[in-house]
Amino acid sequence: MTEFELKLEVPADCAEAVEAAVRNGPVVRQRLLARYFDTPDRALAAQGVVVRLRKEGAQWVQTAKAPGSRPLERLEHNVDLAGRATPLLDLARHHGTPVAERIQRALKLKPAQAFPPLELVYQTDITRLSRIISAGEASVEIAWDTGRISAKTPEGRRALPVRELELELKQGSPANAVELARFWCQAHGLWLSSVSKSMKGQRLADAQPFGAAVAAQAPRFGRRASGRTMAAAVLASCLDQVLANASDVAGGCNDAEHIHQLRVGLRRLRTALRELGALIEGVDSAWEAPIVALFRALGLHRDRDYLLHSVQGQLTASGGPPLDWSAALTELPDPAAAVRAPAFQEALIGLIGLVHAASADEVMQPDQSARKTVRRRLRKLHKEAVTEGRQFLQLEEAMQHRLRKRLKRLRYLAEFSRPLFARREVDAFVAALKPVQDALGMYNDELAALQAWQQLVSDDARAWFGTGWLSARRAANAQACLQACEKFAQEAKPFWD
Structure with a gap:
């Protein structure tokens, strides 16, 4: 039963x-x-x-x-x-x-x-x-x-x-x-x-x-799955990760790894809805806003942890002075309250209903709709990422950040589509994405840290050390991003063609 x-x-x-x-x-x-x-x-x-x-x-x-x-x-x-x-x-x-x-x-x-x-x-x-x-x-x-x-x-x-x-x-x-x-x-x-x-x-x-934080698990569906079947399986996989970590966070768990894995799950879920939502009936556009709101609220905790521990630790190791953050730090949103928010719960329950309704009506479709849609979306994301990556130094900060998010969507969609294509080729492509994601991730994090240290200068002059240290690294980090983008464009072999 x-x-x-x-x-x-x-x-x-x-x-x-x-x-x-x-x-x-x-x-x-x-x-x-x-x-x-x-x-x-x-x-x-x-x-x-x-x-x-x-x-x-x-x-x-x-x-x-x-x-x-x-x-x-x-x-x-x-x-x-x-x-x-x-x-x-x-x-x-x-x-x-x-x-x-x-x-x-x-x-x-x-x-x-x-x-x-x-x-x-x-x-x-x-x-x-x-x-x-x-x-x-x-x-x-x-x-x-x-x-x-x-x-x-x-x-x-x-x-x-x-x-x-x-x-x-x-x-x-x-x-x-x-x-x-x-x-x-x-x-x-x-x-x-x-x-x-x-x-x-x-x-x-x-x-x-609380239990251990739950990482993402690969969706399960057949190579000849219909678009509806694939979308339902991918959404189910995303919801498994989101629900497990959200349940503990709502219960009072503030562990950094739980918050991190919940944010990963939310990012995967947003990618699935954006790239595969057209394959399944019943997606409500109203779900996007509360998912984004929770993702951003939890992101404030991640950013605070990165600034006070990772960046400050590097500055201290480089001879930098301790700082007084008391005037600069605002109160962070309560993670439990953010998860319990009625709008997010409404979206979560709606998504669970969508997955079960789609699975209950599951039928085999010989039209290969999943492969067609995924090929089209992968091809588009890849082309845009390669084009923008080659122009990285000329992009405005907002466009650089958009490229980082686009690469994450490309990676998640590639992982979602693994059952449809040759697994070794998919895995090789995903592996080729990691260096460029790491480079852009560090660049974006240190850019955000630089902005935080610049704002702190008016309250604590000792923040000039961190401002200078981070500013000196910016050009080299940007150049590393460009090199990583060029290497990705040359070495990552599209597996969908």
């Missing part, structure tokens, strides 16, 4: 209003006591596999879950167990199901090899209020979950409160569940999260408040 479920985080000050809204209709109240298991080295969690025993009222149910092929989609298999006594976990109960295959893969077992014993890692005690809502032609269960997760750690037993609203599609199209999630977010200030109770429990047991 494939499960489609949207989980919304509920802030403490909204809990009363959310519960009242859930109770605006006939509800079922259940106490859910669950025990989650894994190997001592957490082999299942590492592959996103969850195995639990849960008491639902008087009934014990054994459940196994594994990641699906699209954002927020899960493979799930449930087994009702007889008797009231607490049962023993038995992975063999899932034999012959897609989830069992994922379990065997996670545990690196051969087909006939027996499952190893698992150990209890954490437990949940949840009170659930649920009711079924008709949304269009769909049936969606909304569940208001409150309670706690507990785990035994070397430092003692730890607990974490739970306040979540889950929307699980029981029948119909995911688009209907998505529309319902949009309503609840707008009405109560909720936000989408991919951090499940099992992930929270695993982190609690490991004494880790």
